[in-house]
Amino acid sequence: MDTILIITICIVVAGLLFDFINGFHDIANAVATCISTRALKPRVAILMAAVMNFLGAISFTGVAESLTSSIINPFKLENGVFVVLCGVLAAVIWNLLTWLVGMPSSSSHALIGAIAGAAVASANSFQILNYTGFLTIILALIISPILGFTVGYLIYSLIKWLFRNRKRAKANRHFRIAQIFTAAIQAYSHGTNDAQKTMGIITLALITSGFQSKSAGVPLWVQISCAAAMALGSSIGGYRIIKTVGTKIMKIEPVTGVAADLSSLSVIMTATLTKLPVSTTQVIDSSIMGVGTANHKKEVNWRTGKNMLVTWLITLPLSGTLAALVFWLLNAIFF
Numbered sequence: 001m002d003t004i005l006i007i008t009i010c011i012v013v014a015g016l017l018f019d020f021i022n023g024f025h026d027i028a029n030a031v032a033t034c035i036s037t038r039a040l041k042p043r044v045a046i047l048m049a050a051v052m053n054f055l056g057a058i059s060f061t062g063v064a065e066s067l068t069s070s071i072i073n074p075f076k077l078e079n080g081v082f083v084v085l086c087g088v089l090a091a092v093i094w095n096l097l098t099w100l101v102g103m104p105s106s107s108s109h110a111l112i113g114a115i116a117g118a119a120v121a122s123a124n125s126f127q128i129l130n131y132t133g134f135l136t137i138i139l140a141l142i143i144s145p146i147l148g149f150t151v152g153y154l155i156y157s158l159i160k161w162l163f164r165n166r167k168r169a170k171a172n173r174h175f176r177i178a179q180i181f182t183a184a185i186q187a188y189s190h191g192t193n194d195a196q197k198t199m200g201i202i203t204l205a206l207i208t209s210g211f212q213s214k215s216a217g218v219p220l221w222v223q224i225s226c227a228a229a230m231a232l233g234s235s236i237g238g239y240r241i242i243k244t245v246g247t248k249i250m251k252i253e254p255v256t257g258v259a260a261d262l263s264s265l266s267v268i269m270t271a272t273l274t275k276l277p278v279s280t281t282q283v284i285d286s287s288i289m290g291v292g293t294a295n296h297k298k299e300v301n302w303r304t305g306k307n308m309l310v311t312w313l314i315t316l317p318l319s320g321t322l323a324a325l326v327f328w329l330l331n332a333i334f335f
Contacts, residue, residue: 004081004209004210005209007081007082007085007209008081008205008206008209008211010085011081011084011085011088011201011202011205012202012205012225014085014088014089014092015088015198015201015202015205015226016198016225016226016229017092017229018088018091018092018095018107018111018198019195019198019226019229019230019233020229020230020232020233021092021095021096021099021107021233022095022107022194022195022198022230022233023050023053023229023230023231023232023233023234023235023236024099024233024234024236030049030052030053030183030186030187030190030280030284031045031046031048031049031183031186031187032252033179033183033252033256033257033260033261033288034179034180034182034183034257034261036252036257037176037179037252037253037254037257038176039176039177039179039180039183039254039257040180040183045183046234046235046236047235048183048184048187049183049184049187049190049234050187050231050232050234050235051231052184052185052187052188052190052191053187053188053190053191053195053227053230053231053234054191054227054228054230054231055188055191056187056188056189056190056191056192056195057191057192057194057195057196057223057226057227057230057231058223058224058227059188059191059192060192060196060272061196061199061217061218061223062196062272062273062275063192063193063196063197063200063271063272063275063276063277064196064197064199064200064203064218064223065200065203065217065218065275066133066200066275066276066277067137067196067197067200067201067204067277070130070133070134070136070137071112071115071116071119071129071130071133071134071137072115072116072119072128072129072130072134076123076128077119077122077123077128077208078122079122079335080208081205081208081209082122082327082330082331083115083118083119083122083327084115084118084201084204084205084208085205085330086114086118086121086323086326086327086330087111087114087115087116087117087118087119087201087323088111088114088115088201089323089326090110090114090117090118090319090322090323090325090326091107091110091111091113091114091115091319091323093322093326094110094114094315094318094319094322095107095110098311098315105281105311105312105315106141106279106281106282106311106312106315107194107197107279107281108141108194108197108277108278108279108280108281109141109279109312109315109316109319110315110319111197111198111201111319112137112138112141112197112277112316113315113316113317113318113319113320113323114319114320114322114323115201115323116129116134116320116323117319117320117321117322117323117324117327118323118324118326118327120320120324121323121324121327121328122327136276137276137277138316140271140276140277140278141277141278141279141282144267144268144271144278144279144282144283145279145282145283145285145286145312146286147267147283148263148264148267148282148283148284148285148286148287148290149286149287149289149290149293150290151263151264151266151267151287151290152259152260152263152264152286152287152288152289152290152291152294153290153291153293153294154263154290154294155259155262155263155291156255156256156259156260156263156290156291156294156295157294159255159258159259160294160295163255168253168255171255172253172254172255173254174254175253175254175255175257175258176254178254178258179254179257179258179261182257182258182261182262182265183257183261185261185265186261186264186265186284187234188265189264189265189268189269189272189280190268190280191227191230191231192268192269192272193268193271193272193277193278193280194230194280195226195227195230196226196272196277197277198226198229198230199218199222199223199226200218200277202222202226203217203218203219203222206219206222251299252288256288256291256292256295259291259294260284260287260288260290260291261287263287263290263291264280264283264284264287267283267287268280268283279312281312282312285305285308289305
């Protein structure tokens with residue numbers, strides 16, 4: 001069997017594995033609020049999120065198409081398809097490591113950083129990066145959590161003012177019902193953005209290996225397989241991270257959960273419609289912090305927030321470094 005074909009198959013398998021891990025790694029962010037408030041039982045919430053993730057993933061392709069050319073120009077590399085494989089493998093390793101310690105790290109940062117790191121290691125130069133596209137993605141990743149925090153603060157401030165004359169206990173009963181719907185839409189928005197990243201990487205591999213033209217777009221089989229892999233991963237559920245997001249940032253009530261869901265899904269859907277990949281982890285967690293600050297800043301566990309911020313900051317460079325190590329190791333073994 002041709003070497004290029006073997007590597008391409010490995011990329012598809014590794015990409016689907018990444019989406020599977022991303023499903024149970026990141027699903028916590030979509031359902032943690034409704035689980036922590038007991039609006040839904042954990043198993044019901046996770047199964048609902050799996051279905052909505054799948055529907056979201058097959059609804060759009062703009063982010064995937066953007067990623068195929070935004071990070072690197074694979075045709076400038078002699079072994080572009082091998083570089084993509086090393087990047088995906090490194091992202092899988094990083095996601096597993098952060099899942100094991102229960103830290104809601106950004107899968108988006110991991111994948112983008114790993115592809116860039118493997119490319120730089122291969123070319124032995126940072127010039128291989130498509131700086132315009134790469135910096136646009138990084139800017140979107142930086143701005144989106146700031147927007148999540150800001151929108152979360154504003155939405156909860158508005159809700160608090162609108163229901164200022166209602167007893168909190170009575171309001172929470174109504175918001176607990178509303179939270180089922182906001183959590184479902186939240187899971188849908190997660191699928192519209194996160195699953196597309198792997199679709200873009202697999203499509204990039206197909207283009208690099210010559211199995212598809214650059215203008216062909218994302219194949220339907222790639223769309224469905226990535227959506228299914230993420231939905232399957234979502235159905236398992238990342239209970240460690242659910243505990244972190246749902247209980248360790250702040251004590252979430254139905255009213256604050258609805259506010260956090262509405263703010264994060266609005267930011268994520270805006271990014272999807274503008275074809276920009278963002279970190280759903282960062283957006284959702286920062287939205288919770290924004291809501292908590294609007295409610296009472298002392299309610300937010302800023303130590304957990306600080307730990308998350310550190311993880312977000314180190315993910316891009318460390319996943320890139322890990323990808324470079326994977327590239328050098330596999331290159332030494334097989335070539």
